[in-house]
Amino acid sequence: MFERYSVNKYSEKVKKATPPSVTVKNCIAAFLIGGLLCVFSEMLFTLISGYADEINARTYVSMILVVITAALTGLGIYDKLAYVAGAGLSVPISGFANSVCSPAIEYATEGHILGTAEKMFSIAGAVIVYGCSLASLYGMIYYFFIMGQ
Amino acid sequence: MNRNKTRVIELKNRPCVLSSASAVGTNEATGPLGNYFDIKYSDDGIGEQTWEKAESRLLKDALMCAIEKSSVTIDELDMIFAGDLLNQCTSGSYAVRNMNIAFGGLFGACSTMAYSLALSALLVDGGYCNYIAAATSSHFxxxxxxxxxxxxYGCQRSPSSQRTVTGAxxxxxxxxxxxxxxxxxxxFGKVVxxxxxxxxxxxxxxxPAAAESISEFLSSTNTLPEDYxxxxxxDLGMVGSSLMRDIIKEQTDTxxxxxxxxxxxxxxxxxxxxxxxxxSGCGCSACVTASYIMSKMKTGDIKKVLFAATGALMSPTLSLQGESIPGICxxxxxxxxGG
Known part of the structure; x- marks a missing residue:
């Protein structure tokens, strides 16, 4: 007689049957590709440092990475790279740029205002909201407890 | 209601498959079953401006091709059942909007092909309709x-994930x-x-839904797997298939x-x-059965098939609310x- 599994018993069964993510391979790929991206950024920084002060030079590097990512996303190359690189590309600013560009492209079919513009932050919105909130909180702590001393 | 009564419905008048057709995208056309599909596109845009329209076009292509292959004209069709994965089942309703035929839009997630076939067969068997089209589609x-x-968007996929089939x-x-x-x-399956x-x-x-429906079918009809x-x-995939076989073996020793x-x-x-x-996707079981399975049955290589289409009735909204995913089969x- 067929008897339905209990939720607990089935979840144990599913755990056993589901192959785990290839963590080691993913970590190595992320380390190597993320590291290469950092080396590339440092090279850019050294190059630009000859023409601008440090703060501006760092900003320019970020801007260049954003532009390159946006172009690669538009050309349909970025997602293939990120499939291999994983966190190596998603943690740096390239991941943020891609998360803004990709919905902008995807939802262009629903119009420039309600499609592209509205959906543009559907993934990045969380980063912006919590990033800004934490920055404000940190700013307040810094202002009252460290600068005030 | 008599609880012991079998839920398997026997269709005494033997409604039959007059024709079947499939339309697929690039990845499917270059896959192992590529030769069996009727219409193959080399571009997943299917010549349309948006993905939604492309999917609708795939469904319409498969439908028109099936009508053409049968001896039935479009005016003789009594009804069309169609379904897909998109909100409001737009692929089906947009595909048939200029056909002027009675329409039933169905949602059973990836189980929709069997669902629409079952409803069509019942209406024909009961003598309520002469000719019905059943079609489903999905687009990656x-x-x-x-x-x-x-x-x-650049992201990695887990080894248990499945790729939605571009096909109808x-x-x-x-x-x-x-x-x-x-x-x-x-x-008809129960939600599990x-x-x-x-x-x-x-x-x-x-x-679990697949295991339950298949076990119920086998025990109600007093048949064994060898009879098929x-x-x-x-579209259980690798993970689901092994789980399903395990459950049936454990529960019914089959x-x-x-x-x-x-x-x-x-x-x-x-x-x-x-x-x-x-x-995975509605189009997965639809284009495999409509092409490969039907052609193998036509040649007589296989004579008796249990087609158990499975659907994960998942809603992104409810999943975000922490709900689990109901299944059906x-x-x-x-x-x-015939000979």
Missing amino acids: CSAEKQFRYPLE GAFIIGNNKKPDIAVSKVL DLGVTDTANMGAAMA DLILTG DISPVHNDCGLMIYDMDAKGINSGG HIVEFIKC
């Missing part, structure tokens, strides 16, 4: 857009005095939810693995990148009658 890009992330399948069901392939029995919340593991969410040439599940196969494991080269656990039995 429109499904990604609705259920997951934008296409260009259509059947024309009608009454014929001398049927070749008939729909002999149907079983065993608490799987991982949206990247749909196979596991559907496996093929027990074909919809091993269906010698005759079991899964559409999700057949449509793609399983070693290819991004396939992971296999194919409808069964249609095809038999070869």
Whole structure:
């Protein structure tokens, strides 16, 4: 007689049957590709440092990475790279740029205002909201407890 | 109601498959079953401006091709049942909007092909309709857009995830005095939810429903797996298939693995990148059955098939609310009658 599994018993069964993510391979790929991206950024920084002060030079590097990512996303190359690189590309600013560009492209079919513009932050919105909130909180702590001393 | 009464419905008048057709995208056309599909596109845009329109076009192409292959004209069709994965089942309703035929839009997630076939067969068997078309579709890009992330978003997939098939399948069901392939029995599945919340593991969410429907079908009809040439599940993929076979073996001491196969494991080269656990989507079981299975039945290579299409009735909204994924499995039995 067929008897339905209990939720607990089935979840144990599913755990056993589901192959785990290839963590080691993913970590190595992320380390190597993320590291290469950092080396590339440092090279850019050294190059630009000859023409601008440090703060501006760092900003320019970020801007260049954003532009390159946006172009690669538009050309349909970025997602293939990120499939291999994983966190190596998603943690740096390239991941943020891609998360803004990709919905902008995807939802262009629903119009420039309600499609592209509205959906543009559907993934990045969380980063912006919590990033800004934490920055404000940190700013307040810094202002009252460290600068005030 | 008598609880012991079997829920398997026997169709005494043997409604038959007059024709079937399939339309697929690039990845499917270059897959192992590529030669069996009727219409193959080399571009997943299918010549349309948006992914949603592309999917609708696929469904319409499969439908028109099936009508053309049958001896039935479009005006003779009494009804069309169609379904897909998109909100409001737009692929079906937009595909038939200029056809002027009665329409039933269905949602059974990836189980929709068996669901629509079962309803069509019942209406024909009961004598309420002469000819009915049943069609379903899915499109990788429109499904990604609705259920997951934008296409260009760079992310990795878990090994248990499945790739939504870009494809559509259509059947024309009608009454014929001398049927070749008939729909002999149907079983509508129950919704089974065993608490799987991982949206990247749909196979596991559907496996219990498939195991229950298949076990019920076998025990109600007093048959064994050996009585069938093929027990074909919809799109359980690698993870779901092994779970389903395990559950049936544990619960009923029946091993269906010698005759079991899964559409999700057949449509793609399983070693290819991004396939992971296999194919999925309404179009998966639809285009595999409408092409490969029907042609094998026509030639007589296989004579009796249990087509058990499985659906994960997942909603992105409810998943975000922490809900688990209910599964369902409808069964249609095809038999070869003619020589």
